[in-house]
Amino acid sequence: MAEIDATGRTSREINAAIRQLIADSCKEITVRNPGARHNLAVAILNDTHIRLAGSAGYYCGGLIDGAAIEIEGSAGWGVAESMLSGTVRVRGSAGSGAAAAIRDGTVVIHGDAAARLGVSMKGGQVIVAGDCGYMAGFMAQKGTLIVCGNAGEAFADSMYATVCYVGGTIANLGTDAVIAAMDPGEADHLEETLSAHLPASLRSTKPAAADFKKVVAGRKLWNFDKREWRIWREAL
């Protein structure tokens, strides 16, 4: 395992040091004193495990493919944005747009997530042990969004095929979002997912998986121009 002391270094210098260690076949890297700098550990394209011993600024772990990023403190906006695969774990809380546009992989937030959690997510899974702010899941396309605590306003607005689960209350549902019944075995799968990704200390305070509310798109926005859709169906 290698260590980088970020004290007095720019994000560019820290990322260059990370890339040099990866080029030297290092698989585990700890960044000490990250100081909430922006753009740390972006575009890491292999399975290196990078631990930030502190908090991160914007876009930490953005655009990664395969890396495991662990943030011991909190994260700024857009943590893990547009990731293709890998894991990003935030032991504190996350700012707006956490897991925005991820295409696959797993994002776990031990604390709370601010506004627009999982916005435009296209796959993967997002798990928040605490609460989330407004417009979580906005225009989310695929994947799974789990909030163990309370969800803010306009939850799951204008979604396509993402499936959401909320353990606490939902301030209100967004446009076209609906509560749906869980399928047989779905609660067991949810429980397994939570157990696999959240420490027992966080799980013990949350409701049982069967008591989570499932939220999906009502699909009324999926084809908003129904007159033409009839024509298109024939064309297809």
Add this chain to the structure above:
Amino acid sequence: MPGLQTSGIFAPRIIEEIQAKAESGLYSIRGFGTLRERRWATFDDLTFLPCTLTRIPLEGYRENCSTRTVLGTRFAKKPIQLDIPVMITGMSWGALSYNAKVALAKGAAAAGSSNTTGDGGMLQAERENSRTLIYEVLPSRYGINIHHMRMADAIELTIGQGAKPGTGGLLLGSKVSDRIAEQRDLPIGVDQRSPARHPDFLGPDDMIIKVEELREATDWQVPIFIKLGASRVYDDVKLAAKAGADVIVVDGMEGGTGASPAIFQEHTGIPTLAAVSEARCALEDIGLYGEVQLIIAGGIRDGVDAAKAMALGADACYIGTASLIALNCNKPIYEDDYRAIGAAPHACHHCHTGRCPVGITTQDPELMKRLEVEQGAERVRNLLHVMTLEIQMLARACGKSDVHHLEPEDMAALTLEASAICGIPLVGTRKVFGR
């Protein structure tokens, strides 16, 4: 009946529109771009002032007149280097067919120019056939892929489009085929709406950090473009420059689109002529004119429009609709199929239906076959070549040995509006009006 007068306010077309809304409960969605008769100042309101006694022209067909275009010299290690100043703008695989995307890539490469991905990610065949590929990062992030981004020669962070600033585009269900749905992570056949805002930043201060992220993700190698729909251009260009853009793209209201509410195409944004003038002024006022390169887009039809935009301050121009017209858009062939979708050659703006009679804006495999890639690429190459010759001819006539030396002084305004907007004298007066 003879002698009956129709209303100038509630003209027959307006009456039809109101009744269509009343019957369907739907607003109008279509493609192409504005259909309005242009009553605002355009490039047509300018004329070149070639050399006579005060300046010496270059021989029109012989003397060298460079068209080499370098973009991204501010921060990137590898600025893009093009043979010509006319580039192909971003149009998505989804809005366009696979054949159209590949033909544009091949045609641009053959002409020594660039092409751009669009709101749907990169096609492998597009990369393979491009000489210079610009990768767009849009609010939707459809198909976003770091590996594709790192294959690109430049990154374009798109804030908005000229045809519809302030809103996202549409890709209606007939075009969300199985392949497009897979590429964009969407359900098949859904009416896809692109978001208006980026998912992970909102204002210009956050965008500074986003630009830095894109540079980190591409090792600070390639230029970062910021593309703006022409709205408050003077302020937006200054903010984009402050955010660290190497290149700023300003897309005027005459720009095209695959699909959007018609009202956006007709009633939002400012014209391209006004946009280029504001953009240049903004860069001059912050001392970055020449250091940040400027690309102008939106209704550029030929080398004359491009030369005028360059004389006003653009380093290069994007074309979109013109390149599709080169691929046979609106050509009078397959006329029965135009009629079947309620259109006609020269009056087709039905890109949104996915039933493009000439195989450009469709995902239907049979229709797409009508656009043969090699022939299409040759036509795109030819158009880019001729546009470049036209720019060169005008530049030589103005005494320039490089098309980038064209300047406002090489032109006069034919109308008061153009004089006021561009800050150049009205013909016959030697006065700049409005200053």
